[in-house]
Every structure is written in C-alpha cells, then in structure tokens.
Amino acid sequence: xxxxxxxxxNVSVTFQQKKASVQAVKDVTIHIQKGDIYGIxxxxxxxxxxxxxxxxxxxxxxxxxxxxxxxxxxxNGQEVISTKTLRQKRRKIGMIFQHFNLxxxxxxxxxxxxxxxxxxxxxxxxxAKALKLLDMVDLADKADAYPAQLSGGQQQRxxxxxxxxxxxxxxxxxxxxxxxDPKNTNQILDLLQRLNTQLGLTVVLITHEMDAVKxxxxxxxxxxxxxxxxxxxxxxxxxxxxxxxxxxxxGAEKGSKAIAALEDAHLAQLQPDEIALQLxxxxxSVSEPLVVTLYKNFNVEANIIYSNIDVLGETVxxxxxxxxxxxxxxxxxxxxxxxxxxxxxxxxxxxxxxxx
Ligand SMILES: Nc1ncnc2c1ncn2[C@@H]1O[C@H](COP(=O)(O)OP(=O)(O)OP(=O)(O)O)[C@@H](O)[C@H]1O
Numbered sequence: 001x002x003x004x005x006x007x008x009x010n011v012s013v014t015f016q017q018k019k020a021s022v023q024a025v026k027d028v029t030i031h032i033q034k035g036d037i038y039g040i041x042x043x044x045x046x047x048x049x050x051x052x053x054x055x056x057x058x059x060x061x062x063x064x065x066x067x068x069x070x071x072x073x074x075x076n077g078q079e080v081i082s083t084k085t086l087r088q089k090r091r092k093i094g095m096i097f098q099h100f101n102l103x104x105x106x107x108x109x110x111x112x113x114x115x116x117x118x119x120x121x122x123x124x125x126x127x128a129k130a131l132k133l134l135d136m137v138d139l140a141d142k143a144d145a146y147p148a149q150l151s152g153g154q155q156q157r158x159x160x161x162x163x164x165x166x167x168x169x170x171x172x173x174x175x176x177x178x179x180x181d182p183k184n185t186n187q188i189l190d191l192l193q194r195l196n197t198q199l200g201l202t203v204v205l206i207t208h209e210m211d212a213v214k215x216x217x218x219x220x221x222x223x224x225x226x227x228x229x230x231x232x233x234x235x236x237x238x239x240x241x242x243x244x245x246x247x248x249x250x251g252a253e254k255g256s257k258a259i260a261a262l263e264d265a266h267l268a269q270l271q272p273d274e275i276a277l278q279l280x281x282x283x284x285s286v287s288e289p290l291v292v293t294l295y296k297n298f299n300v301e302a303n304i305i306y307s308n309i310d311v312l313g314e315t316v317x318x319x320x321x322x323x324x325x326x327x328x329x330x331x332x333x334x335x336x337x338x339x340x341x342x343x344x345x346x347x348x349x350x351x352x353x354x355x356x
Contacts, residue, residue, distance in 0.1 A: 004067075005170065005202050006032040006055055011064030013050050024050040025061070026226040032219075034169075037196050037203040039213035039234075041249055042223035048206045051223070052172050055204070056093045057086060068093070069169070091118070094163030098175040100155040102147040108158050109134065109143040115165035133161040137191060153184030160191065164199075171195070172204045177212055189215050210249045214238070214312055222246045234312050239280045239319075239344060267348065270323065275331055276305075279320045280344040290320075293337075300326035300334040321348070 013025040024047045032038045040048050053059035054066060057073055066074040071089060073081045081089070102111050112130040121129060134140045137157040147155050156176060163171060173192060177185040193216040195201045205217055213220055214234070221231040222245060230237065230246045241247050267276055279290075294300045306321040324331050338345050 002033040004031045005034040005036075005069055006030075006204070007065075007067040008051070008054065009065040009067075011051070011054055011061045011066065013047075013054065013059060014062045023226055025054070028064075028223075028226075028228050030221055030228060030231065032202060032204065034202055035196070035200055036219055037193065037205060037217045039205045039207065039217035039220040040223060041207060041210060041213055041220060043208055046223040047226040048223055049174055052174060052204055052206055055170070055172065056090045056095075057081075091166040092168045092170065094160075094166075094168040094171040096156065096159045096163050096171070096173050096176045098178045100147070100152075100159040102155060102158055102162075104147050107144050107146055108139065108150070111147065111158055112161045112165060115162045119166065129165070130161075133164055134158075136164065136195070137161045151184065152180050153187055156180065156184070156188050157191065160188075160195075164195070164201075168201070170202045170204065172206070174206045175208070177207070177209070185209075185212065186215065192216060210251070214250075214310075216313065218313065222249060235282070235315065235317070238310065238312055239317060271325070273327060273331075274323050274325045276321070276323050276348040277335075278346040278348055279318075279322060279338060280346075281318045281320075282315055282342065290338075290343075294324070294334045297337065298326060298330045298334040300324050300330050302334075 008031075009029050011025055011028045012023065015022040015024055026047075028051060040051065042048050050059055054061045054074075055068060057066070057079065060079070061074060063077055064074070065072065068089060071081060071085065073079065073086065073089070079086070103114065106114070109127070109130050112133050113126050116126045116129060119126065131140060131143060134143055137160050139154060139157050139161065142150060142154065147158065150158065159176075160171075171192070177188050180188065189212055192203050192205070196203050196216075203216075205213065207213060217234055219231070219233055220237045221228045222237070222243065223229070224245050230241060230243045232240075237246060238250050241250055270276060291302045291304065294302045301324070303323045303325070304320050305323065308319045310317045310319070324334060326334065335345055
C-alpha cells in the first residue's frame, strides 16, 4: 500500500511587508506518496518555491499542518519538533536549485564531501562515500576538477551528488533544469528518474516546464496564485484536465484549436447518422487499425479530423478527433467496442467544447 511521506494540510504562508501582506500560499493540501516523482507546476510567482520550503520548515507556514514521514513538524500555528530532530530531518531532505550553489574554489569531490561534515565518518570513509556519490551521477572521473571546468549539466550533477550525501529519502528539485539546455535538461531528469528507481528516492519536482513533468513525474499539482488549482496522476492531468491554466500547460490548447476547427467544419453539418468524438487511447492502439476495425466489425466509417501522439513517461497517449458515421445501433456498438479496448470516448457537441 502507498505510504504518505509528505503531508501538507491546509498550509498557508503570508509574508508581512511594511505596507501590504503577500499571501504566497493559500490553504494548500497535498499528500505525496513514498516513491512519487511529484511535479509542482506553475508560472513564476505562483508560490511553488515557498510551498516546498515549508516541507523542511526553511519557511514557516502561517497556518496548517506539516508531516514528513512519521514526524509532525508543524501544527496549530507552531513548530512541534525539537531543533535537533528538525536538523536531522532536514538532512534527509536533499535540495537542488536552478543555480547550483557550488563552492567554486573547491574541487568537485570536496564539494560533495562538504555535505558529509556532520556525518560520523572519518576522513577516509568520507572520501570514499563522496567518490561513490560522484560515481552514482557518472562524474567519478571529474572528482579532482573544479566546478568552473564543468558544463552546467555536470555542475548540477555535482549538486545532486551533494544533495544525496546524507542518504535522503526526499529530493526537492526547485527549477533545477531551468538554466540548462534541452540535452542537459533531459540528462538531469533521467538521472532523477534513475535515482528514484534505484534508491526509492521521493522526488518533488518544481518547474514551469511541463515537458519536464511529462518526462518523469507520476503525479502533478498545478499552482496558480498560491492555490493548487488541480492535482492528479500525470495521465489524468494530461487527458482529463479541467482548469484552463492546466490545459495551457499541457498544451491542450492545440487540441482545443483542433476542436474549434472541427466545430467549424463538421459539427454544424453533422448528419443524423454522424457523431463527433474525441478518442484518447494509451499504449499500442493506433488510429489506422481502429478505423479498419470499426468499419469491418460494425460498418461504421471513422473520419479522423485531428490526431496527436504524446509520450508521458513510458506511456504513449494518442488523441483523435473523429466523426463516426453509421446507424445508431452500429455507432453505439462501435463506442462500446472502443471503451472495452480502454479508449476514453468523449462526445463533442456544437457549443459544448470539451478540450480534454
Ligand atoms: N520572503 C518573501 N517576502 C515577501 N514576499 C515573498 C517572499 N518570498 C516570496 N514572496 C512572494 O510570494 C509569492 C510566491 O513566490 P514564490 O517564489 O514561492 O513563487 P514561485 O512559484 O516559486 O516563483 P519563482 O519560480 O519565480 O520563484 C510571490 O509573489 C513572491 O513575490
């Protein structure tokens, strides 16, 4: 059974400034399961960084409850954990940022070793552990280099090795790929995914890039103006988003334009024996066999108006907008058949645009 590792309940953060107060986080509740790669998406200023900083109480909330693992850190407006336990707890929560925050006058291995200074390891064991961590991020050969001699992606990998020094259970990645080019971005994301699998590391991935989330996250929260406006599994968010901002992030706008075109071209002119549908399918089913099968088995013609294929993590997701033509009975049989084949079927009616 899934085990909740981060539990934020009704968390709010208000910054008091001289003249005004800023409510950066408003009554947010999210529960992150152990082993999740949990994406938090939103535009700049949405409150993402503030929200994740409350996880290890780098930011004190104004109200709400925070539990990490078995420990309640904050409740009823105050810290409910000793300073010592909080310090230990923080070591089990690694963080990486857009700017790598490395020590530039120290070598790569010294940078990683620095994070071990509170461990009980002697110098030799520290050295060995730092090297092992560098090996984990494929940088053992750069141990004696200086950060400035490394690419941005490599520097971020050093930061990841450092963040893993105290064997954390949670890694918070706050826009860690925002300063990197697409190739380095993907390498870092793939590394986070590998660490998630190999170490069972729970990853909280803050980003404004939906592509990053799409590549590795299994759950997603969308934030806007301090509020989590939508939350769900990656597939849900991509195939069944409700909020306009979520749709904007997942690029469903493209789909909605297709629906608009569909409306213009077809919806107004649908014949009594026609129906317009949006079909979403996962994995192997592809449009061609579908069209043939519907015709062969049910004597229903399927006219594909728009088709798109996306890759979400390991899953291929296809979206088709089609017009089915056939008798009422046969169309219904075709729809039943599609649903049985795990295709999500949504009817599109004029004036009732479902962006999906
Ligand atoms: N220490 C602070 N004092 C006052 N206001 C703050 C403070 N930190 C953040 N804010 C405000 O809180 C809001 C949320 O900021 P936050 O950095 O959490 O957003 P974000 O989604 O992480 O954006 P970004 O990616 O740009 O950092 C913003 O309006 C910001 O100006």
